[in-house]
Amino acid sequence: MSHPPFAVTVDLCVFTIRSGALNVLLVERGDDPFAGSWALPGGFIEPDEDATAAAARELVEETGVETGFHLEQLATYSQPDRDPRMRVVSIAHVAFAPDLPEPVAGSDAATARWWAVADLPIQGAESPAFERLAFDHAQILTDALERVRSKLEYTTLATSFVTAPFTLGELHRVYAAVWGTPPHRGTFIRKVLSTPGFVELAEAPTQRTSGVGRPPxxxxxxGPATHLHPALLRG
Known part of the structure; x- marks a missing residue:
């Protein structure tokens, strides 16, 4: 039995925190379909690579950064009509890292930039910038956002959003940015310090001080811990 053309791609939800807000990387498509629309970065899996290798390659091509990422597979999206060109199955991935630079658009993108998640047309919200994301990327991004938010509840991956050495205040701002509302500060600090291996004391950089008359x-x-027991739940 013959089969129609079929392809497999990777799509990437790359998150970082900029100016205290959770941002995601989007590209403006330069080619059809959806030329001129904003989309998640990604591309077709090459014949000699698996999905993980393709995602890592696309990360480098879209951000210029080769190390320091947390990268994990999100889900597979396989609706028959999700791409008008042919049957295309996407293996979506989530990545996040601190202090990511301005992106460089890939070969098939007109431009690339960071967008504040709060400004995007996802989760039923309207955006003054554009009506929709290309393909089914609004659904992928919604799923990725929930994945990241939930992982901060039961894992220590919030530390992947900050550069060491960091303060507990900086870590607290990660939760506020990702969740959209800050956790209670006292409860948060007690949870972090009472969880073995969540964080470890580090030597302070000489240029960062508390100020005259304040404690160091x-x-x-x-630290080495990967999970929180019990979880640090959103309000």
Missing amino acids: TAFYRS
């Missing part, structure tokens, strides 16, 4: 600021780095 404590600086931390991520």
